[in-house]
Amino acid sequence: MMPFRKSALKASDVTLCILVCLAGVAVTSLVLILYHGSEQRTVAVAFQLEVDERFSRLQRRFTxxxxxxxxxxRxxxxxxxxxxxxxxxxxxxxVEEGETYGWVPRILEQDLQVFHTKALLNGTSDFAYHEINPITGAEAPLxxxxxxxxxxxxxxRDDVKVTPGMDVLARPDREALLKKARETHQMVVSQPLKMSNGQAGVFFVAPVFKESSEAPVNDESLQGFIVSxxxxxxxxxxGIPLPSLQRLNVTLSLIDTQHQEDNIYQSLSPAAPSPLNAQRLLKVADQNYLMRFRPTSTFLSANSHASFISLIAVFGTGLTLLMTLMVYLLITQRARALSxxxxxxxxxxxxxxxxxxxxxxxRRHFEELMERLLIEANDQYQPLSLIMFDVDHFKRINDSWGHQCGDNVLKALCTRIRSATRKADLLCRTGGEEFxxxxxxxxxxxxxxxxxxxRAVVSALPxxxxxxxTCSFGVAAWMPSESFDAFMRRAxxxxxxxxxxxxxxxQLANV
Structure with missing residues (x-):
């Protein structure tokens, strides 16, 4: 009987060791699987946050x-x-680094000589009529x-070799862009172009029509174009910090019928092998751009927790402690990520x-608010009024005291307006000095x-x-079934x- 009992005890010890070993292996494997999944979700959330922040910065930059x-x-x-x-x-x-701004007036053929004389009298230096041959790049007579x-x-700000007097219409691509802006009365953006310094860029065009209360804006009232x-x-x-630039690989593509998703910009930091990717649609003037984001090795390294996985594998004998610690880590990491x-x-x-x-x-939120409030006013038969106002002689303030003073005036103006209105009233900035x-x-x-x-609150104190x-105010009350555009025009x-x-x-708006 004794040899059998000894043999049975040994067998039970082995069995217990095997069971503990198997349990340890099972629990450790489960912990590793759970942690790996949590790490992937945490990295995905961090990636989305990084993408959202970068896109918000870029969207604001274009805006x-x-x-x-x-x-x-204006x-x-x-x-x-x-x-x-x-x-x-x-x-x-x-003007910031990498930018140029220009004024391109419209001149009739018979007015060229008069305009040339006037330009020289106004102090314009090196003004001589010419055009650039689009093929050779050489100057030629008009x-x-x-x-x-x-x-x-x-x-x-950059060393751009452009002299006054150049006729922009000499280049077919520029002529087409000006024509589009002229016909639509809206700002337009060119296809990607190669600038004089050899780098890729875009060409913005904004038409300037002389506004008059006596006559509608038409093609004959075109004064010229602001180009940039x-x-x-x-x-x-x-404006984006270097560490942020190094964490994401960003590509910018132009989406249109002729150039389906041509890459026009590629960030210097290369993308790392990863399933993480995101894309955002950006609209600028009349163009749609697609931004693609992928993580770089810098991002993956900063968000990697491989050391924790190694630690769990090495110290698998403390399964209970590791399980408790792992649950705690999972909960706290998830809470931090959600927060x-x-x-x-x-x-x-x-x-x-x-x-x-x-x-x-x-302005964008102003339009969203108006769209919602007009629907509510129509459904609930509630009144709705709108006050449009802007700062009188704001250009004079900027010219006399500087743009920083002008910015301070706008901020102080909003503070005064808010102090004199109800909580239900919604103050919006719709333009430079327009509210x-x-x-x-x-x-x-x-x-x-x-x-x-x-009006009294604004003008009472300096x-x-x-x-x-001082400010000029226009007041309008919404009429049933009136469109947003009509309502805005009256105000x-x-x-x-x-x-x-x-x-x-x-002044009250006409009914």
Whole structure:
């Protein structure tokens, strides 16, 4: 009996060792599988956050570029005759590295000599009519045309070899772009082009039509074009920290019927082998761009937890402790990831709907709010009013005290307006110095009183540095079944009526 018992005990010990070993192997394998899956999800969340942040920066960069060009366009609309000194004084602060801004007026063939004399009297240097042969790149005399689009002023930061007097219509691609902007009355963007410094870039064109309350805007009121060239590398990389540039591989593709997803920009950091990828659609003026994002080896290294996997495999004998620690790590990592996702989501949403300078709602969110409120007003038979206003002589403030002072005036103005309105009223910045105040549930006479109150609040006390500042207000009440565009036009027309009647006053829109 004894030998059998000894043999049985040994067998049970072996069995227990095997069971413990198998249990340890099973639990360790399960922990490794769970951790690996969690790591992949965490890395995926971190990648999406990195992509969202980069895309938000790039979207804002393109939007700022659009706004700057529109600001220069409005400068020419509101000015009667702009000299080279005035142009440089206004545009130079806007020009960043890799950018150029130019003014291309429309000149009839019979007015060439008169315009040449006027340009020299205005101080334009090295002004001589010429055009560039699109094949050889050499200068040539002007070709006779009914009209010419001649580069008059140019502000640049890079060594761009362009002289005043060049007829832009000599190049077929530029002529087609100007024609498109002229016909649509909208800003347009060129196909990718090779700039004079050899780098890839794009060409922005914004038509300038002389606005008049007496006659509608038509082709004959075209004054010229604001043009701008921008290096793609500057648009895609300027202002982004170097560590962020090294974590993502970014490609930019132009989407149209002729060039389906041609890559026009490729970041320097190469993509690493990984299933992670993302893409975003970006619309700039009349062009659609596709951005693709892939992680680099720098990103994968920064988000790798291979050492933890090795640690779990080495210390597999402490399965219970490792299980407890693993659960704790999984819970805390998931909580941190979700918290970060929520925080970044809120930040990105706030960034997308607010104006970065004043903190009020931006134009895009203004249009979204109006679309929703118009539907609610129509369904619930509720009144809805709109106040459009802008700062009087804002260009004079910028010219006299500088753009920083102008920015401070806009911020202080929004603070005053907010202090005098209801919580339900929605303040939005719709342009450079233009604002809109949406007043849900407010009748026309109540809104007019509010506008008069706001006018007094703005003009009552002087602004720091700029002194007394006034605003012109236009007030409109929504009429049932009226479209958003019609509603906006009435309020906008009322505001321009206030400006034309002496400024610093409130005008009601026509019914």
């Amino acid at each position: 700022v570029q659009d706004l700057k060009l529109d600001t220069v366009r 400068f020419f609309i509101n000015a009667d005759d702009v000299t080279e000194k005035e142009f440089m004084g206004f545009v130079t602060p806007l 070709t006779r045309r009914p009209e010419h689009m001649v580069l008059l002023y140019l502000s640049k 060239t921008i290096r793609l590398a500057s648009l895609m990389e300027q 970060l996702v929520e925080e970044r989501t809120q930040d990105l949403r706030l960034l997308n709907i607010t104006d970065h300078l004043t903190g009020v709602y931006n 809109a105040l949406i007043c849900p549930g407010s009748e026309l006479h109540d809104t007019k009183r509010l506008a008069e109150k706001l 602004f720091e540095e700029a002194g007394q500042v 906008d027309s009322a505001m321009y009526s206030a400006k034309s009647k002496g400024r610093d006053q409130v």
